Amino acid sequence: MRSMKRALFYFVVALFTVSCAGMSLFSGAKGEFDAGLTLFNRGVYDQAVPHFLKATELDPEFDQAYLYLGRSYLSLGRWGDAVQPLRTAYRLAPAETQKEIGSILFDALLSTAVGDLKKGEFLPAIEHLREGLALNPSSPQAKNELAGAFVGYGGALLRDGRVTDAISAFQQALGVAPGSLDAYLGLAKAFMSQGEPVKAKEAADSAIRIAPGKSRTLNDMLERIGTPR
Template structure:
């Protein structure tokens, strides 16, 4: 069953014990400090996922969103504010939390106000994400399936009077009849394919507009009508990952891999699923495979480099970066900026 916010709020839900401790009152100052830091980190991770799942953001920005060394926390908040994904109050709370985190990380003792600020920021973010998930999105223009206008009939008077014919059927008439029958068959096939593809096209349009619940049945119908097509399975996996249903997402990815074992997009989605679950090391293998299958795809390279960095394999990430296409190297270097190269921002 999907929940509002889905995978976006998963880091915050994973920190539920720290939130509970702050609400009840920590047993000692050190416990309060650790719980506050954990909640702040979870809020940042949720904000990064919110930006990563923003369909209006560029693919480069979405790929950089999960990596602190590619996009600083302040930049994440600025991008979300620019797109009206969070309110100004949430942005102000998070900027205050960044100052608290820096102070606590340096060893300063925590205060009751630190814990209260972290709690309020977490509660506000949960409300905003839930409200955004429930907010209706303008539906995309419907795909027209109207039949072509009927041909205008020519008045009978304009046709010449038929000449008497022999009782035998001329050979050319059989050829014309066969050609007409063939055209009827081809027209039926074309109309059938058009109806079949409309479910997939409408599902993709709804998915891109953020209407995941409305998109799902379109992909289900197309998958049922076209059991050998991996595309609807891939989109269903994307929907289930975003709505917090990792088991369903994994099941769809298994089906997609059975149908298209050489599809790089399926491997990229599998890597994203592992990253969403916090399993950074297992994400590396499918992302490597995605790069092998589609070495010209910049998205796959960036995701692999991010997975290696998140798994703590900085040397391997640097080696992959050196092998990546020039556009990937330029993108990641420009994203980090000269002042941040060599050290990841907090």
């Protein structure tokens, strides 16, 4: 009987210890978050970041900590750093707040993609823009940026002599933005490089239909690349 009481006593002590540890853990995460939020609201974003990071380390399910970590990075112009915590915040958030967080994540993805494109990093830009379009499929800006990324990638492939891959990239650009003049011009160049003048002419004619006011300029350009008129 005495041994049973002793065992029960140790069990209660252990349970209390674990409970206190859990309370301390979540209290610590909340304390770090509150400290970060105070700094965030004061506009001291660089100082807020370590607190939000610590909060996410202490409580990996703390959706608001991820959200404000991402927002802090956005306020600092660190678009790429903002994406991952915002992804996590979006995943963890309750349904009623997902739309708002998705909008913030969308902006971060687009800004990151624009930065990628400025550095000539087409594939990361394409992936970021695709993810953005999954969040906001009707966004004209995301579609135009994605089409531009495919055109830029196609041009780079064409310069490297990867003509078939370039054609695929230009066609993907047209799949996103069917009225892309640059995509049709790229296709015309690529088909000529591949020795397919008929397809090149079709692409060139499509370019002229899109921009009839520039037909003379386009004809001159297309003659220079050897497209039959």
